[in-house]
Amino acid sequence: MTDGRPRLPGRRRQLAFAALALAALFVACGGDFPQSSLRPQSDVAREIDSLFRGIFWWAMGVLVVVEGALLFTVFRYRERPGAARPKAVHGNTVLEIGWTIAPAVILIFIGVPTMLTLWRIDGPPPSSDVRVEVVGHQWWWEFRYPDLGITTANELHLPVGKTADVRLRSGDVLHSFWFPRVSGKRDLVPGRENSLWFTPDSVGVYPGQCAEFCGTSHALMGMRLFVDSPEDFEAWAARQASPQEAEGDPAPAEDPMVTAGREIFFGAGGCISCHAIRGTVAAGVIGPDLTHVGSRSTIAAGLLENTPENLAKWIMDPQEVKPGNLMLDMGLNDEQAGQVAAYLLSLE
Ligand code: HEC
Ligand SMILES: [Cu+2]
Incomplete structure (x- = not known):
């Protein structure tokens, strides 16, 4: 090249490039x-x-x-x-x-x-x-x-x-x-x-x-x-419709974490001002019904898997997980959040 103009790629190179670009594009359709x-x-x-x-x-x-x-x-x-x-x-x-x-x-x-x-x-x-x-x-x-007496979330x-x-x-x-x-x-x-x-x-x-x-x-x-299959739905609906036991009425061999968590939930945690657990005094309507929250696979509208760690993380700092959401940081420490998480997961 002596005239100083940039050399155009050969036709073959152009074709190969076009084929590659197309392939890359179609890979996106494979998910x-x-x-x-x-x-x-x-x-x-x-x-x-x-x-x-x-x-x-x-x-x-x-x-x-x-x-x-x-x-x-x-x-x-x-x-x-x-x-x-x-x-x-x-x-x-x-x-x-x-x-x-x-x-x-x-x-x-x-x-x-x-x-x-x-x-x-x-x-x-x-x-x-x-x-x-x-x-x-x-x-x-x-x-x-309305016909099954169930309220749930997400x-x-x-x-x-x-x-x-x-x-x-x-x-x-x-x-x-x-x-x-x-x-x-x-x-x-x-x-x-x-x-x-x-x-x-x-x-x-x-x-x-x-x-x-x-x-x-x-x-x-x-x-x-x-x-769900008809049987699975039936079983799910029957469980969801049942209320939880009243607080102060713990099952005999209950995990002490769960007992502690329950106490915080109904007491100092202030959770009952926004959340309901059917069968108990918790009747808040600002947040999701938690009667069977332990049976959900995710929390916070599909954002987190429903695990003890994620529940504790959410309870300690809901604003960090989902900016602007209407749940307040109730100022619980690590240990308390873990206990409340254990209690919530027991609500199957
Ligand atoms: C000011 C009202 C309010 C208070 C107090 C409150 N929450 Fe919430 N909570 C909410 C709202 C609103 C949501 C839904 C947030 C979202 O997903 O956008 C929520 C979501 C949750 C969820 C997720 C439920 C699901 O199925 O997705 C859990 C678990 C939870 N709260 C536990 C607690 C616990 C434990 C306490 C007490 C430490 C508490 N909340 C205090 C309003 C509140
Ligand atoms: Cu929207």
Whole structure:
């Protein structure tokens, strides 16, 4: 190279680079994606998914035709040395009628299935096997089963193959209920009740997420859906519905940690001003119902695994774990937090 211009990479090198870049791009498609609505696991999620796929292929058709025409024109009529100027044309009735009618027809093929699907999934549930009331809070989920006498938080259990009839309310600001693989998405609006329904069709655990910005820790407002076999659901529901023993009434051979933790929870810890434990004097309504908190797999809206260490960490410094959340630091030391954690884990 003597003219000082940078040397362009050879065509081969360009191709190899493009292939590598594409490969890198597609590697990103290989994950597990537990929150992908493209892997539907309920009647409603399947309807939404097939609607999406239909619209996707129409859009692909439009892309190919329009981009094809564009690329053809760009290459076919590009300026070449010595070539004559192409003839300028103005107006073409056939083309213009064509590209007015074609989009209208495509919109009918998209619009009709869209409206039919919307009416179906927005309509009344085909049956109402399990009624659930969801209340969104900054930044956690309250789940109540009015027919089963259950109140819990952040972990929703449903029996497989049964239609869940879900009512959605907000305790404070806008939130949005979304288990991408199962439920469809719907907002929780202050002062108004929304509803949705779905019939989960596969046993498993599905993560969900608040999908409407609701403040500082919105991103930490997760939830989990456990789709259980009928027997597992039955067993879970029976346990959740039972109250705990009254305090001052400890089981005979109780762990001294648990006894100490219970004392702090109902006394100096001040926990009962915000939390309820059914069957006891704890009847607070600011925070999650803790009657069976020991049976949950996670705490703080899916943020931490439910282990003694994590519980103690949360109790000692909830603001560090989830900035801005409404639980106060009650000033417990290491030992006290460990004892309270032991007590909470005993609440299965
Ligand atoms: C001022 C009210 C308030 C007080 C007092 C309070 N909490 Fe909380 N607590 C909350 C709120 C609100 C949440 C939900 C936080 C979130 O996830 O955003 C919570 C969450 C929790 C959780 C997680 C529950 C779950 O299922 O995710 C535990 C465990 C807990 N608190 C234990 C305690 C203990 C133990 C005490 C006493 C030392 C206590 N809390 C005192 C308001 C309070
Ligand atoms: Cu949110």
